[in-house]
Amino acid sequence: MKNISFKLAGSFFILTFIIEAILFAALYTSIVNTRITEEIHALQGRGNSHRAVLEKHFDKKTIEHVALMETEADTNVIITDDKRNVLAQSAAGDMTEHLHFEERSIPRSGTALQSHWKTSKYICTISPIMKGRDTVGYVFMYLETSSIKGLVQNITNRFFASFGLTAFLTVAAIYLLSRFLARPIIMIKESAEKMTNGQDNISLNIKRNDELGELAASIENLSSNLNRLQKERNDFLSSVAHELRTPITYIKGYSDIAMRDQFDVNARHQYLSIIKEETDNLTLLVDDLFLLTKLKQPGFHIEKKPVHLHTLVEKEIRKSQIAFLEKRIGLSYHIPLNLTVSIDEKRFSQVITNLLNNARHYSESDTEVTITASASKDRIIITVADEGCGIPEDEQDYIFERFYRIDKSRSRQTGGTGMGLAIVKEIVEHHGGEIMVKNRHPKGSKFIITLPA
Ligand SMILES: Nc1ncnc2c1ncn2[C@@H]1O[C@H](COP(=O)(O)OP(=O)(O)OP(=O)(O)O)[C@@H](O)[C@H]1O
Numbered sequence: 001m002k003n004i005s006f007k008l009a010g011s012f013f014i015l016t017f018i019i020e021a022i023l024f025a026a027l028y029t030s031i032v033n034t035r036i037t038e039e040i041h042a043l044q045g046r047g048n049s050h051r052a053v054l055e056k057h058f059d060k061k062t063i064e065h066v067a068l069m070e071t072e073a074d075t076n077v078i079i080t081d082d083k084r085n086v087l088a089q090s091a092a093g094d095m096t097e098h099l100h101f102e103e104r105s106i107p108r109s110g111t112a113l114q115s116h117w118k119t120s121k122y123i124c125t126i127s128p129i130m131k132g133r134d135t136v137g138y139v140f141m142y143l144e145t146s147s148i149k150g151l152v153q154n155i156t157n158r159f160f161a162s163f164g165l166t167a168f169l170t171v172a173a174i175y176l177l178s179r180f181l182a183r184p185i186i187m188i189k190e191s192a193e194k195m196t197n198g199q200d201n202i203s204l205n206i207k208r209n210d211e212l213g214e215l216a217a218s219i220e221n222l223s224s225n226l227n228r229l230q231k232e233r234n235d236f237l238s239s240v241a242h243e244l245r246t247p248i249t250y251i252k253g254y255s256d257i258a259m260r261d262q263f264d265v266n267a268r269h270q271y272l273s274i275i276k277e278e279t280d281n282l283t284l285l286v287d288d289l290f291l292l293t294k295l296k297q298p299g300f301h302i303e304k305k306p307v308h309l310h311t312l313v314e315k316e317i318r319k320s321q322i323a324f325l326e327k328r329i330g331l332s333y334h335i336p337l338n339l340t341v342s343i344d345e346k347r348f349s350q351v352i353t354n355l356l357n358n359a360r361h362y363s364e365s366d367t368e369v370t371i372t373a374s375a376s377k378d379r380i381i382i383t384v385a386d387e388g389c390g391i392p393e394d395e396q397d398y399i400f401e402r403f404y405r406i407d408k409s410r411s412r413q414t415g416g417t418g419m420g421l422a423i424v425k426e427i428v429e430h431h432g433g434e435i436m437v438k439n440r441h442p443k444g445s446k447f448i449i450t451l452p453a
């Protein structure tokens with residue numbers, strides 16, 4: 001049986017059934033034994049009171065009188081002398097077999113001779129009749145075991161009825177309980193199967209306050225995360241395909257043209273340099289993709305060590321200087337000389353490079369780009385500010401997403417693939433920091449990086 005509710009119910013039932021059976025059996029024996037002991041005591045008591053009368057008057061008349069009294073009762077009596085010869089008997093019948101059973105000295109309070117009610121026809125007690133220290137006779141009392149058997153049968157019947165009822169209620173309770181427990185587990189299992197088969201947006205509708213409720217919520221969460229990831233992956237693949245198509249189209253088109261014979265060396269050279277430029281673009285794109293994938297891997301770690309920020313920025317500025325000069329854009333920086341930050345130098349250089357490239361790219365000639373840094377007790381703030389075209393407020397949230405460009409047309413002038421800021425954000429976040437952008441007055445934008453000190 002694979003079904004979990006069957007397994008749960010089955011094991012619960014076996015366990016409770018055993019416990020109930022043991023309890024019922026113990027209770028049953030104890031009740032039956034108590035009742036039988038009570039009967040024996042009552043019989044003994046009756047014998048003892050006859051004995052009391054006979055001790056006062058141990059004569060023929062009294063003996064017959066006692067025997068006569070017993071003829072009207074459920075019980076019977078035999079009165080004997082000290083040699084156990086019968087003097088009087090309340091009912092005819094074969095009760096004498098017990099008369100010589102007990103030879104040892106019998107206590108004054110009497111004793112039970114035959115209490116095996118199951119096998120014998122009678123239970124029997126004996127009480128000695130004493131005159132001073134001598135025993136002059138005995139009172140034997142008899143009770144037919146059929147009445148005890150009737151009583152026990154009665155108790156047994158009631159016990160079976162109660163046990164049946166209890167077992168029934170237990171089965172019903174266990175069945176409901178196991179369904180209550182197993183239903184959500186089965187639902188969760190089915191949802192997991194649906195997820196495996198590619199169905200998305202699993203909704204379980206299990207509103208419970210326990211671990212099963214939490215498990216259901218986790219599964220729903222997992223499903224929506226999986227959806228998001230699938231969608232992201234598809235978007236990513238179509239973006240990559242889209243980004244690859246443009247340079248490949250150029251390369252294919254220009255190589256077709258360059259292969260024709262009618263062009264002279266100069267024209268052919270021009271086409272080939274376009275092809276080279278597009279190949280370079282492709283290489284950049286592939287490098288960026290590799291880098292971003294690497295940064296997004298769960299196991300990726302940066303290697304932080306103390307870096308003198310002034311030196312790092314100076315180096316970056318020297319690298320970019322020529323490109324800025326070509327476009328006649330001013331480049332300056334104000335970094336405290338004593339500022340050391342704990343960063344991964346190679347990765348953080350990439351951040352500054354990307355921000356400077358953007359600043360240059362999206363600024364006109366005769367503007368200024370400035371890098372500043374300041375440190376407070378718990379954080380370090382680094383800014384890159386330009387006087388370029390700025391970023392519309394409703395786009396500011398998106399520019400850090402990969403492939404996102406404000407100018408959607410990818411002309412060969414505007415160039416980029418929209419990976420630069422995604423890489424920047426990823427690196428900054430790996431450092432435990434954050435990046436945001438603000439517009440400047442009258443124009444331009446300012447990228448602000450906050451790092452923990
Ligand atoms: N300093 C800036 N001024 C104005 N717009 C900017 C600036 N920096 C980024 N942007 C806008 O944000 C978009 C995303 O920038 P990002 O650096 O991610 O990509 P890119 O520069 O287009 O391409 P890539 O950097 O991959 O070559 C840019 O396309 C641009 O529209």
Ligand SMILES: [Mg+2]
Nearest residue numbers: 358416420421
């Ligand atoms: Mg860029």
